[in-house]
Amino acid sequence: MSAVLKKPLINAAGQKLGTVCDLAITPDEEFPIVSQVLIQRKGQTYAVGWDKVVLFNPTVISVSSSVEQLERYQETGHEIHVKRDILDKQIVDVNGAKVVRVNDLKLGRHKDALCLMSVDVGFRGLLRRMGCEKLWGIVQREIPEREISWEYVGHLEANAAKLTLTMAREQISEMHPADLAHIISRVPMKNIQTVLNSLDDETAGEAIHELEPELRSRVISELDSERASDILEEMSPDEAADVLGDLSAEKAEELLGLMDAEDAEEIQELLEHEDDSIGGMMNNSFIAIPVDITVAEALSEVRIQAPEVDTVYYAYVLDPDERPLGVVSLKELLVHDGALPVEEVMTENLKCVQIDDDPKDILEIIAKYNLIAVPVLDEDEKMVGIVTVDDILERFLPLDLKLKRHPGY
Structure with missing residues (x-):
């Protein structure tokens, strides 16, 4: 071009x-x-x-x-111009998991027409525009190509005179949430919704939670309230509570009001605890099973509950009053005879914490016993949630890089 x-x-x-x-x-x-x-x-x-x-x-x-x-x-306002609307604008390089600038464009013949075939996002494209490509070639033997075929960039739509971002929707939805968050953080605020519109609600929620709190709040606040509430419903209750806790009370209340009543209730329970407390860190969604069932029945129960639970490594055995009697790992349920009573394979004497304990207490337990999650009890010794190793890492890893992440029990 x-x-x-x-x-x-x-x-x-x-x-x-x-x-x-x-x-x-x-x-x-x-x-x-x-x-x-x-x-x-x-x-x-x-x-x-x-x-x-x-x-x-x-x-x-x-x-x-x-x-x-x-x-x-x-x-007329409907035209799309190559130089004005695409050149020097940003696109998502899905393979590189980053936002890149269009340095040049490649034109070519396709079905008897001149078409826009690919975008050049590399140093070579920049040199070409500067008229220095041949001169650089004398000094450097090879100049690597960094072209992205238009089929992987996406199709332009009508009224795209202000186009600044386009992407391959299928590919970007398969990226890791941390990579998506990195891309979102590099995109101008006015274009972030373009990225989120390319994602399903669950993937968008995972990416948003990876953002820094300040940007996370801005993103949620500028989204359409219906879409924001849909995204929050797909997040785990503790992650949704993290997001809502950074918003104004009025905005948080509005979004909770748009959510499914059961989801909103779970999140509201977590919002009642201080951010720096165990209650503020815990997830009140976990797998709970009764004591009077077999291993096979327990495994079947895990399958039923798993779609609604983030952490499925453990099934907690509770009595009728919701007090923990023991815990059994998914591995134990898979390797033991299905006819055995759960009571015979569960681990008793759980390492638990109280809802008002200091988060450092969980750090010590996880580090000492190599656990993936720790049960949280209320003042009546009832199990009300779990705190996972990921929650602990997010809070303490900068202070303790030696924290282990291997499962225990």
């Missing part, structure tokens, strides 16, 4: 009609098609239809029109 910008446009008689300043494109199923060549002539912009183009290459751009046949370009 950069090779044809500022090139003279001539007609069959060799008469210069103007200087190429941009290309107008039309979205298509595969690649955007060049529909008009825009030129500058005497301070005015003119448009030449692609059907008038005779030659188009970095050396010669020739059309069949005369000066008298040139038509003044009229902006």
Whole structure:
């Protein structure tokens, strides 16, 4: 693309009609098609239809029109211009899990039309625009290509005159939440919703929770309230509580009111605890089973509850008053005879903490006993939640890099 910008446009008689300043494109199923060549002539912009183009290459751009046949370009607001709307804008490099700038664009023939084939996001594209590609090649033997095919970038839509971001939806939804959060943090605030619109609610929630609290709050606050509440419903209760706890009381109440009543109630329970307390860290969603069942029945119960629970390493054995009697790991349920009573394979004497204890108490327990999660009890010794090793790592890892993450029990 950069090779044809500022090139003279001539007609069959060799008469210069103007200087190429941009290309107008039309979205298509595969690649955007060049529909008009825009030129500058005497301070005015003119448009030449692609059907008038005779030659188009970095050396010669020739059309069949005369000066008298040139038509003044009229902006309608629906056009997509390659230079104005795509060049120097940002896209998501899914493979590199980062936001990159479009340094140049590659045009090519496809089905008898000139199309936008790929975007160049590498150093070579930048050198080409600066006119230094050949000079750099003398010093460096190879200049690596960094092109992203348009099929992996996405398709332009109508009214995209202010396009600044586009991406491959299927690929970006498969990225790790931490990588998505990194991308979101690098994208201008006005374009973050474009990223989130490419994600399902569950993936969007995972990515949002990975953001720094300040940015996380801004993102949720600027989302449509219905979409924000849908995303919060897909998050685990403790993560949703983290997000809502950073918002104003009015905004948090509004979003809770839009959520499913059961989900909202679980999150509200967590919001009642201080952020720096065990109650504020815990997740009140965990797998609980009765004591009077077999291993096979317990495994079946785990399957039923697992879709609604984040941590499925353990099933906690509770009495009728919801007090913990023991714990059994998923591994133990898988390797033991299904006919055995759960009571025979469970581990008793759980290491528990009280809801008002200092979070450092959990740090010591997890580090000492190599646990993935620790049960939390209320003042009546009833089990009300768990705190996972991930929650502890998030809070204490900068202070204790030696904390182990191997499962115990």
